[in-house]
Amino acid sequence: MKIFPQKILKNRSLSSGFTTVAIVFLFLLLGPLLTPNNHTFQDLSASLQTPSVSHWMGTDYYGRDVFARLVYGGRITWLVAVISTFFAVCIGTIIGLFSAYRGGWIDFVVMRFVDVMLAFPKLFVVLLIVGLGASSTNLLIGVLALFSWMEITRIVRSEVISQKNRTYIKSARALGLGTPRIIIKHILPNILSPVIVSSVLLISTIILVESGLSFLGLGIQAPNASWGSILNDGKIDPLGTWWLSVPAGLLILTTVTGFNLIGDGLQKLFDPRKSL
Amino acid sequence: MFHGIVRRLLSAIPTLLIGITLCFLIIHLAPGNPAMRFLNPSQSAETQEIIRERFSLNQSLMVQYGHWLERVLFHFDFGYSFYNGKSCVAVLASALKPTLLLSFWALIFALFVGISLGIVAATKADTRFDRIINSIMMVFISTPAFWLGLMLIGLFTIRLGWLPGSHLHSLYYDQLNGFGQILDSVRHLILPVLTLGLPLAATLFKYIRAGMVDALQSDYILAAKARGFRQSTILWKYSLKNSLLPVVSLLGMIIPALLSGALIIEVVFALPGVGRAMVTAVFGRDYPILMAGVSLAFFIVILFNIIADIINMILDPRIQTGSGGL
Numbered sequence: 001m002k003i004f005p006q007k008i009l010k011n012r013s014l015s016s017g018f019t020t021v022a023i024v025f026l027f028l029l030l031g032p033l034l035t036p037n038n039h040t041f042q043d044l045s046a047s048l049q050t051p052s053v054s055h056w057m058g059t060d061y062y063g064r065d066v067f068a069r070l071v072y073g074g075r076i077t078w079l080v081a082v083i084s085t086f087f088a089v090c091i092g093t094i095i096g097l098f099s100a101y102r103g104g105w106i107d108f109v110v111m112r113f114v115d116v117m118l119a120f121p122k123l124f125v126v127l128l129i130v131g132l133g134a135s136s137t138n139l140l141i142g143v144l145a146l147f148s149w150m151e152i153t154r155i156v157r158s159e160v161i162s163q164k165n166r167t168y169i170k171s172a173r174a175l176g177l178g179t180p181r182i183i184i185k186h187i188l189p190n191i192l193s194p195v196i197v198s199s200v201l202l203i204s205t206i207i208l209v210e211s212g213l214s215f216l217g218l219g220i221q222a223p224n225a226s227w228g229s230i231l232n233d234g235k236i237d238p239l240g241t242w243w244l245s246v247p248a249g250l251l252i253l254t255t256v257t258g259f260n261l262i263g264d265g266l267q268k269l270f271d272p273r274k275s276l
Numbered sequence: 277m278f279h280g281i282v283r284r285l286l287s288a289i290p291t292l293l294i295g296i297t298l299c300f301l302i303i304h305l306a307p308g309n310p311a312m313r314f315l316n317p318s319q320s321a322e323t324q325e326i327i328r329e330r331f332s333l334n335q336s337l338m339v340q341y342g343h344w345l346e347r348v349l350f351h352f353d354f355g356y357s358f359y360n361g362k363s364c365v366a367v368l369a370s371a372l373k374p375t376l377l378l379s380f381w382a383l384i385f386a387l388f389v390g391i392s393l394g395i396v397a398a399t400k401a402d403t404r405f406d407r408i409i410n411s412i413m414m415v416f417i418s419t420p421a422f423w424l425g426l427m428l429i430g431l432f433t434i435r436l437g438w439l440p441g442s443h444l445h446s447l448y449y450d451q452l453n454g455f456g457q458i459l460d461s462v463r464h465l466i467l468p469v470l471t472l473g474l475p476l477a478a479t480l481f482k483y484i485r486a487g488m489v490d491a492l493q494s495d496y497i498l499a500a501k502a503r504g505f506r507q508s509t510i511l512w513k514y515s516l517k518n519s520l521l522p523v524v525s526l527l528g529m530i531i532p533a534l535l536s537g538a539l540i541i542e543v544v545f546a547l548p549g550v551g552r553a554m555v556t557a558v559f560g561r562d563y564p565i566l567m568a569g570v571s572l573a574f575f576i577v578i579l580f581n582i583i584a585d586i587i588n589m590i591l592d593p594r595i596q597t598g599s600g601g602l
Binding site: 204211215239248260 | 287290291292294295299302303306307414415417418419420422423426427429430431434435532535536539540543544554555558559561566569570573574576577578581
């Protein structure tokens with residue numbers, strides 16, 4: 001798999017997606033430098049102010065600076081999404097590799113379990129755990145990861161099964177290489193591209209789920225913010241308090257579009273035939 | 277074929293049981309005590325104990341689970357809400373109507389928009405028109421539905437005052453005549469259906485367009501063209517049929533997405549559906565309602581997975597593996 005730079009530049013989805021994500025990333029990275037305001041500091045005398053010089057994006061009900069909350073909330077949203085995706089990909093890859101490589105009844109049991117997990121009405125169950133459990137960001141990350149690894153497992157499993165009987169694996173085995181070495185050195189690099197594609201797409205899915213939960217008041221808890229909870233602050237009069245509801249929604253939209261474009265672009269790059 | 281269907285049905289039973297059991301454990305092992313809702317902190321330990329006993333919360337988890345399962349399996353009795361004492365079956369049955377209404381019309385809307393735009397975009401593949409529609413759909417796929425709902429409410433309800441932004445009916449619904457009632461319901465449904473339907477339509481569009489583009493480039497279409505079939509015959513009879521196949525198998529994915537989407541949208545639009553009942557029950561730790569709601573959601577998801585699998589088996593006899601299968 002050789003990827004030439006000009007191929008990447010010519011890939012419109014990839015370059016526009018990457019640019020979008022990079023801009024949001026820079027916003028989150030450099031945001032604190034642009035405002036002296038603290039994102040949890042309340043000033044009830046300055047409640048619901050329209051954007052001004054001192055508050056670039058106005059204030060919310062408690063007089064907290066919305067610009068600072070967008071920056072810190074975005075950081076939490078991104079962090080939750082990236083970390084849960086990382087865990088989901090790890091769990092998914094390990095289970096998929098193991099299941100496919102062992103085969104037999106282990107594979108059967110694992111795949112039935114994957115079926116059960118896929119049949120979970122995801123949002124209902126995530127809502128249950130996050131709503132009933134102690135509200136903490138760690139729990140949120142754990143739950144999101146726990147309900148997102150199955151797609152990765154399916155992809156890894158089917159790729160490994162198709163690779164494992166190819167000649168190069170057989171010859172590696174004939175040369176006396178051990179199973180761990182074969183898996184890590186030979187199989188893993190060959191299944192990497194579909195896994196990368198679906199993990200990028202998973203980031204957008206998780207951002208949408210997390211912001212939905214925070215919007216319902218179940219994800220990230222006050223005084224901390226996430227884009228979803230900022231939207232919840234602006235739900236009474238969405239266009240009246242537009243500085244609460246419009247920027248947060250646009251940021252979610254932009255980020256998710258960006259990651260989706262990257263995912264689509266990578267798909268085209270790795271496997272032009274299968275791309276949608 | 278019959279064998280495959282039976283096997284698929286049987287394999288659903290353990291899935292349903294394992295899922296529901298896990299949910300029971302999650303709900304009952306979670307921190308927090310529903311009895312506390314009915315007490316103030318100054319009341320004695322005995323009073324607390326009495327309330328816990330009333331709700332059978334003092335028994336061991338296994339006993340509670342056994343009782344629950346027995347009542348559900350043999351009497352179809354999901355217990356009574358901790359909050360208002362109503363039967364869970366009755367509560368969810370009345371909540372099901374708004375959810376089904378919303379999901380059904382959203383699905384119809386999504387299918388109509390997704391399929392028609394998908395066909396148009398595919399026949400004009402790689403033109404400027406195709407690219408514009410593609411970008412718009414890309415944005416809708418990435419739009420958080422609840423935000424779309426908020427924006428629609430803000431614009432059409434609060435600013436313009438054209439459409440109602442909450443509830444299923446107006447307050448004066450009962451005084452309206454037959455036609456007025458229908459009109460009133462439709463007006464209340466437009467915004468939530470758009471909110472739920474647009475992102476779904478975008479997803480469907482992506483698959484339909486890809487399927488149509490593939491089909492239009494295939495050899496059998498070329499053969500049909502060579503034989504001089506009319507463009508419309510080729511489009512409707514040959515390409516569409518084949519590009520609709522993946523949509524059927526998507527049904528297994530669409531239904532859970534509809535349910536999850538409806539959950540948040542019911543909260544945004546204050547519709548008295550299953551999703552809102554669940555969210556209220558989570559905040560109130562209303563265990564029986566939560567269990568009944570989750571069981572219902574499981575049942576619906578699994579049912580539509582089976583239906584999708586069976587339709588696939590009928591349409592494509594090569595798929596005979598029954599469940600799962602890659």
